[in-house]
Amino acid sequence: MKALLRAATALAGVALAGSAFAADLPRRAAPPPVFTPVPVFTWTGAYFGINAGYAFDASSRSNNSTFVVPGGVGLTSGPAAVATFRNRSQDGFSGGAQVGYNYQFTPGSGVVVGIEADAQYLDFGRDRNNAFVSGGAIAPGLILNDPRGLASLDYFGTVRGRLGYAFDRTLVYGTGGFAYGSGSADRSFGGYAGNDSFRTGYAVGGGIEYALPTDSFLNFFRSSAVTLKVEGLYVNLDRGTRNQGVLLVNAANLAPAYVTPIGRRDDEFAVVRAGLNYKFGSY
Template identity: 30%
Template sequence: MKRLAAAGLAAAAAFAASAPAFAADLPQPEQPYTYTDPVPAERFDWSGFYFGGHLGWNWSDYRVTNAVTGRFNNNDSGVTGGVHAGYNYMVTPNFLLGAEADFSMSDIEKSRTVAGVNYKTSSSWNSTVRARAGWAFDRFLVYGTGGLAIADVDASANGASDSVARIGWTAGAGVEGAVTQNVTARLEYQYQDYGNTNFGLGGQTYKNKLDSNQVRFGLSYKF
């Protein structure tokens, strides 16, 4: 009897030891699939203040009218560069409104002799205060801009010279991209119109109309 009980206990122990291995060999029920939404990538935030610098090329067109010389053009082009600062506000996740001001130095100076009169025009600086509106594609922005412009307008003839700060208007467009979370790069075009300015030089009146076209590359730091 004791031998029978011992044999039974040994058989039970052997079965218990082999049960996990046996269970592992059996088909396992399929685990239910749990769907997890992917974590969306964080969008670039264009909002906030920024400050930067720009460098480009300026084409200026002086159209001069005088009783002696008649009408002639005194056009010139040169390097322009300066600083800009502004603020952006995201009205929607894609639509941006902002304001920007800039100041630029220009290398514009041209002399021309017409009907025996040596006439020189120049402009050494210009500045704008503009609104901006754009559409953001995450880290890429397309925008339009427009507002007030001011520049110095200089002229000399017949041994006399004069200079005024002339107010006009500007309009343009550009593209801008985020290089890092704080640094952006832009390529921008602006047209600036300063209207007519009359200079009395050496007893003669010279009517000047100045407009310019600027293409500028800039870098900005966003705070």
């Protein structure tokens, strides 16, 4: 019996010594946590999109809106007629599409440069013959037209550079470059002095753009980002002698029937619009 007790005591001692030795051994270190960096957004990449807005006359022309049609030349049934137009009758819807490319020098926040081209429909001219006539009556077959108007423009487009600064997903920018436009004969009255021909000029403006998260519900094309923008543009197109002072138009052939000395040389208008872009390239 004593022998068994001595053996048990010896085994207990060995076990205790083994536990103490194991406690002194170095423990295996746990693997460090895996760090996944959050991707930094960049505006670099190509994009395309659509836009819609409102365009209105932005010229510095005279605010005179009253024009006299002299009698005795077969234009009125009285000795004379006075036509009064709404002072700012040239405005309307504008909509179209754009395509472009941006390059950001430093991801996150930094300078962004780019180029953009767009093509726009214009709804100018719906009020071009809305005038109050007094002192006489316009002869049948003649149409009144505001000689200061923009009615001959059906569309315009631009090719512009862009320069801005990005605050992460927010981009503030200025823009400027080449502009062009034209109109169809049915809205520019028979091509008087070539007024339905192609014309060119310039456009300047600026805006602010914001990039939505990649998983936005608007991301139908699985692009790297969907961006929303608000933009303003001033457009100036040189008209030469186009449509200068056309007050009365022959309804049969849309040719000018009477021209006043008051007209305009340039098509000057402003556009305020909102846009949606799909960006492809770097995240």
